[in-house]
Amino acid sequence: MKTSKILITGALGQIGTELSVALASKYGSENIIVSDLREPSKPLEAGVFEQLDVMDFKRFTEVLEKHQVDIVYHLASLLSGTSEKNPALAWKLNIDPLLYLCNLAKEGKLKQIFWPSSIAVFGREIPKTNVGQEVPLNPSTVYGITKLAGEKWCEYYHQKHGVDIRSIRYPGLISWKAPAGGGTTDYAVEIFHKAIEEKKYTSFIAEHTAMPMLYMDDAIEATLKLMEAPSESITVRTSYNLGGMSFTPKELAETIKKEIPEFEIAYEPDFRQAIADSWPASIDDSIAKRDWGLSYIYDLEKMTKEMIQNLKKPA
Numbered sequence: 001m002k003t004s005k006i007l008i009t010g011a012l013g014q015i016g017t018e019l020s021v022a023l024a025s026k027y028g029s030e031n032i033i034v035s036d037l038r039e040p041s042k043p044l045e046a047g048v049f050e051q052l053d054v055m056d057f058k059r060f061t062e063v064l065e066k067h068q069v070d071i072v073y074h075l076a077s078l079l080s081g082t083s084e085k086n087p088a089l090a091w092k093l094n095i096d097p098l099l100y101l102c103n104l105a106k107e108g109k110l111k112q113i114f115w116p117s118s119i120a121v122f123g124r125e126i127p128k129t130n131v132g133q134e135v136p137l138n139p140s141t142v143y144g145i146t147k148l149a150g151e152k153w154c155e156y157y158h159q160k161h162g163v164d165i166r167s168i169r170y171p172g173l174i175s176w177k178a179p180a181g182g183g184t185t186d187y188a189v190e191i192f193h194k195a196i197e198e199k200k201y202t203s204f205i206a207e208h209t210a211m212p213m214l215y216m217d218d219a220i221e222a223t224l225k226l227m228e229a230p231s232e233s234i235t236v237r238t239s240y241n242l243g244g245m246s247f248t249p250k251e252l253a254e255t256i257k258k259e260i261p262e263f264e265i266a267y268e269p270d271f272r273q274a275i276a277d278s279w280p281a282s283i284d285d286s287i288a289k290r291d292w293g294l295s296y297i298y299d300l301e302k303m304t305k306e307m308i309q310n311l312k313k314p315a
């Protein structure tokens with residue numbers, strides 16, 4: 001059987017940097033096409049690079065045909081902070097390329113698509129904690145609106161045209177290999193860099209605001225599990241809830257202090273506080289656990305130790 005060729009869009013970002021390596025070690029580096037709007041600033045760890053603006057459909061088609069791509073992990077997007085600053089671009093970038101890919105899959109030109117949603121689909125009129133899969137979705141952010149629309153397109157193309165598109169509502173992702181890209185949960189990545197470099201950090205999220213978060217290793221493992229699960233076990237064709245852990249900036253700072261006792265935190269909430277306030281504090285992900293065996297290795301303590309250890313290593 002022919003080995004699948006896998007294209008990742010927006011692959012030089014926070015998730016793609018690690019997903020490309022994980023996919024390459026599973027399916028062979030020569031089968032992974034790493035694409036992004038920008039050129040890599042250092043040699044790739046895995047895969048073959050193609051410069052690709054996902055809004056340029058002529059070039060998109062060229063790349064897909066050149067590599068005979070079967071599976072796309074479509075990561076290119078604006079995140080919550082940057083979407084709020086540029087709503088028109090957020091709508092265009094977060095939706096049009098997704099529809100382009102869904103239509104290709106409908107025509108039988110792609111076997112499978114992964115498209116990430118976010119906890120940003122949640123908003124008012126739901127409990128703050130342990131938010132379930134099937135609750136009213138009332139996002140109050142530009143980014144959340146794009147993610148909700150995207151989820152509905154995923155479900156529509158699956159139900160109407162049998163497209164195998166799978167999705168996860170990622171919480172805030174924490175990692176050390178690549179910087180976070182314009183989100184509201186980014187404070188939980190920046191804090192580690194500043195704790196090591198300057199022993200202090202000013203958080204743009206308030207002291208007691210809890211948000212769901214996940215260490216990147218667990219996020220990648222979950223993504224691979226979802227994509228490998230038999231089709232009949234996938235009962236959610238919008239996007240699966242993923243909870244990970246839940247903590248506030250104060251709780252994270254206290255955990256960092258156990259490793260770096262001199263560390264000090266201050267709080268100066270900015271426009272992202274309103275975004276955080278509209279999101280849940282924690283998520284119920286029991287359906288993903290039941291359907292495809294979602295599990296986690298990292299809690300707050302283990303993730304903090306791992307982040308600090310890796311960031312302290314000489315480059």
Ligand code: NAD
Pocket residue numbers: 009010011012013014015016035036037038052053054055074075076077078079093116117118119169170171172173174179180181182183185
């Ligand atoms: P990121 O911002 O780190 O990376 C996005 C990448 O897309 C960047 O490398 C950027 O250069 C590229 N890009 C921007 N415009 C492009 C274009 N027109 N064509 C091609 N590439 C373009 O984002 P990320 O954190 O890796 O997130 C990837 C996906 O996961 C996004 O859809 C995001 O909404 C979703 N997500 C991320 C998180 C998180 O915490 N990181 C949480 C929930 C959902």
Ligand code: AKB
Pocket residue numbers: 079080081117118119120143170171172173182183184185186
């Ligand atoms: C963001 O903060 O925008 C992302 C997300 C949770 O979607 N990290």
